[in-house]
Every structure is written in structure tokens, then in C-alpha cells.
Amino acid sequence: MKVYVVDNGGQWTHREWRVLKYLDVDAVIVPNDTPIEKLSDADALVLSGGAPSISYEKHKLGEQPRYLDELNIPILGICVGAQLIAEHFGGKCGPAKYPEYGKTEVWIDEHNEIFEGLPDKIIAWESHNDEIKELGESLIPLAHSDTCRYQAIKHKRKEIYGVQFHPEVEHTQYGEEIFRNFLNLVKK
Numbered sequence: 349m350k351v352y353v354v355d356n357g358g359q360w361t362h363r364e365w366r367v368l369k370y371l372d373v374d375a376v377i378v379p380n381d382t383p384i385e386k387l388s389d390a391d392a393l394v395l396s397g398g399a400p401s402i403s404y405e406k407h408k409l410g411e412q413p414r415y416l417d418e419l420n421i422p423i424l425g426i427c428v429g430a431q432l433i434a435e436h437f438g439g440k441c442g443p444a445k446y447p448e449y450g451k452t453e454v455w456i457d458e459h460n461e462i463f464e465g466l467p468d469k470i471i472a473w474e475s476h477n478d479e480i481k482e483l484g485e486s487l488i489p490l491a492h493s494d495t496c497r498y499q500a501i502k503h504k505r506k507e508i509y510g511v512q513f514h515p516e517v518e519h520t521q522y523g524e525e526i527f528r529n530f531l532n533l534v535k536k
Contacts, residue, residue, distance in 0.1 A: 353368065371527060379512060422508075439484045444477060452472055461507075466526075
């Protein structure tokens, strides 16, 4: 299985890569402006977290909107990757009223494919100033926290998911299980 980790300049992009390698996946980190043709052998994509603000630096997110439209493979967006998914499919993002940093309780509202087998509440690691404010019609909410309404989202028809928190860091409970569940989508 080949999974590309699309690098948005996140401090933990290499951790995403490392979790995938640990799960015996052929994982490769690529810049977010990689031409889509060079991703033709991908079984799945992970859109990393990163420093660009979705509010005013969307231009720094490269070719990812094209990936969302043209690749028919499972995609998992983390932090700014999730925010990009939300905005691309008609939602709105912006500065959080209460930016989240560190351990946060996240309630799973929809135990779908990526949250299969997880409890209703997990502790997740957060590091974000911006957040998803509204969802477009093609997205559904999957999880929330006390101060962030959309901790996880899913596209209604495509295998595209987003999480505001960081499942790749050891401080997030069940992070490895979230990645395993995501990879199981490829095996379908």
C-alpha cells in the first residue's frame, strides 16, 4: 500500500510518516505543490497539519484542492488539512474563539469508519489557532470538543475525512487505531 503524506509545513509531518511506516505502509512525504500526475500510484493521501492560516494563507496549500477533486482514493486531512477540506467543500473556517493547545477531551458523535471501535470520548492533542466554523452541505460532523464544534468531519459521498486534532502524536489516545481504521478503507 502506498500513502503520500502531503507536507503543509507541520511540525509533526514526520510523525505522520513514521506512524504509517510503523503500520507497514510504503509512506512518502511530498510537498503540497506536487503535480497530481506524480501521485497516480497513491492508494491514499494524508494532508498534514501545518503553519499556514486557512484564513489568509490558503495560497500556501498548493495543489491540494485538485487532489480533493480528482483523486478517487481515501484522504485524511489533519489540522489545517481538515480546515482545507471544509473550505473546499463549501464550509467556513477562521480564527478560533478559544484556540486549543495540548490535551483536549474530544467526544465522538459518529462512530463511522475512522472511529470504529473507539470509545465515545478520547483525549486528543491539539495545536490550532484556526478552526472549522461551518460545514458545507456535502460534509457531516463526526466529533466535537467543548470549545471546537467540528473536531472531525467526513464527506458524504467520498472517502475524505478531516480531524482537527493530531492523531499522529503519542498524547492522542487511539491515534494508531484512527490511522489503522483509515488504512482499512484502502483494503475495501
